[in-house]
Amino acid sequence: MSIYYQKDIETMDPEKLRDLQSKRLCELVKYVYSRQHFYQSKFDEIGIKPSDIKSVDDIKKLPFTTKDDLRENYPFKLLAVSLSEVAEIHASSGTTGKPTVVAYTNNDLKLWGEVMARAIVCAGGRKGDIIHNGYGYGLFTGGLGVHYGALTGGFPVVPVSSGATKRQIMLIQDFKPRILTCTPSYSLHMAEEAKEMGVDPRELSLEIGIFGAEPWSQSMRKEIEKIWGLKALDIYGLSEIIGPGVAMECPGQDGLHIFADHFFPEVINPATGEHVKEGEDGELVITTLTKEALPLIRYRTRDIVSINYSVCPHCGRTLPRISKVKGRTDDMLIIRGVNVFPSQIEEVLLKIEGVEPHYVLEVDRIGSLDQLTVVVEVNETIFSDEVKEIERLETKIKREIESILNLRVNLRLVEPKTIERSMGKAKRIIDKRIN
Ligand code: DLL
Numbered sequence: 001m002s003i004y005y006q007k008d009i010e011t012m013d014p015e016k017l018r019d020l021q022s023k024r025l026c027e028l029v030k031y032v033y034s035r036q037h038f039y040q041s042k043f044d045e046i047g048i049k050p051s052d053i054k055s056v057d058d059i060k061k062l063p064f065t066t067k068d069d070l071r072e073n074y075p076f077k078l079l080a081v082s083l084s085e086v087a088e089i090h091a092s093s094g095t096t097g098k099p100t101v102v103a104y105t106n107n108d109l110k111l112w113g114e115v116m117a118r119a120i121v122c123a124g125g126r127k128g129d130i131i132h133n134g135y136g137y138g139l140f141t142g143g144l145g146v147h148y149g150a151l152t153g154g155f156p157v158v159p160v161s162s163g164a165t166k167r168q169i170m171l172i173q174d175f176k177p178r179i180l181t182c183t184p185s186y187s188l189h190m191a192e193e194a195k196e197m198g199v200d201p202r203e204l205s206l207e208i209g210i211f212g213a214e215p216w217s218q219s220m221r222k223e224i225e226k227i228w229g230l231k232a233l234d235i236y237g238l239s240e241i242i243g244p245g246v247a248m249e250c251p252g253q254d255g256l257h258i259f260a261d262h263f264f265p266e267v268i269n270p271a272t273g274e275h276v277k278e279g280e281d282g283e284l285v286i287t288t289l290t291k292e293a294l295p296l297i298r299y300r301t302r303d304i305v306s307i308n309y310s311v312c313p314h315c316g317r318t319l320p321r322i323s324k325v326k327g328r329t330d331d332m333l334i335i336r337g338v339n340v341f342p343s344q345i346e347e348v349l350l351k352i353e354g355v356e357p358h359y360v361l362e363v364d365r366i367g368s369l370d371q372l373t374v375v376v377e378v379n380e381t382i383f384s385d386e387v388k389e390i391e392r393l394e395t396k397i398k399r400e401i402e403s404i405l406n407l408r409v410n411l412r413l414v415e416p417k418t419i420e421r422s423m424g425k426a427k428r429i430i431d432k433r434i435n
Helices: 014-035 037-046 056-061 067-072 106-122 141-153 165-175 184-196 218-228 342-349 380-384 387-405
Strands: 088-092 100-104 131-133 179-182 208-212 231-238 243-249 256-258 263-268 282-288 299-305 333-335 338-340 355-366 369-378 410-414 429-431
Touching (some): 014 037, 014 056, 014 282, 056 263, 088 141, 106 141, 106 243, 131 141, 131 165, 141 243, 165 184, 179 184, 184 208, 218 231, 218 342, 231 256, 231 299, 333 355, 333 369, 338 342, 342 355, 369 387, 387 410
Parallel strands (some): 131 179, 208 231, 355 429
Antiparallel strands (some): 088 100, 231 243, 243 256, 263 282, 333 338
């Protein structure tokens, strides 16, 4: 049984991969220049012609594309094909205003199925393994992305979507899937419901979790692996690029293999736009090398990662690896001059005995000072302890956060199941500041 879905590509000599990427990039710039008015005028504005791009080394000459560009061209102005060639349309829900629309031709859907099949095999999936797919089906790309990968790779898929959680547990008991796909936060909620039903999640058949769509720390991974008794692996993607299936961890849990033959990665300093060095944190920028309906050049994901070009010591894949997403440039809180990513706080919290993996960060402005309040659940035993014990825990948590972030925070310990559970992406920040 191969650990690869497309061995020739996944273990390709890095120089050959670069040649392939260069060839694809040259074709892409011609394609977008002739088909997307948006890119034609952007290229013209800075005086770039498709013939100026001869290899991926020239990618720096090309302009960036941002989420605002997609919004301003709502809904279909960025399409490179006519609507009659579009097979499927998705949209990612923005917090405000209109959603971001993305579209796929039949070839794009085929590509999506292929990269998702690669991802499932990369996670350790074997043909015939049942996938319990708890990502939401609909405009969100999670559900259908996994679905297409399962169809392409030969994995029987249970398209259960999110919600009706107790029924999901029953189906897992009866169908005995080997693979669970859903957001990491929803997997915790599922485990809680299982326990309420008297079912030990560790006794269920699941061996692999393919979790993504939201940031989750290494401590969260440990927690999930302990609760479920499975291997929890990280999957990354975004609707604008294709959906899930842009990058995937192997069981070595040492970075996510980015499918760079289709999605060319760069990591930049978000302030200057310059490349950062290998291993340094920066914003991930992706160029879709082979998409038809809505190809994007140098799309600024706003996700903070680092990149590693060495061969994976665990699985031998030569594709570059990105780190777990450390946060989003737009999720970074700046509290009294200190930069804070929710995942940093998560990492600290979950290492502390008695703390549950459910928390929110409340940001408020008192006078002219920003205040951060960490609201976190603690387990029943702690809650029934004496006040002195609770105070001791409070001091400990505050001290740990302070030592990592160098920032004083307020803390509110709450009872189990106080914080709202999520079926999809968890909402970690409640910003009460008036802008
Ligand atoms: O979340 C696609 C997806 C579905 C990925 C299922 C993985 C699994 P969007 O709704 O467009 O697409 O949101 C994309 O979610 O820019 C990241 O900020 C975040 N994100 C996605 N995967 C991860 C991850 C899907 N593994 C946005 N870790 C991205 C951290 C992630 N953040």
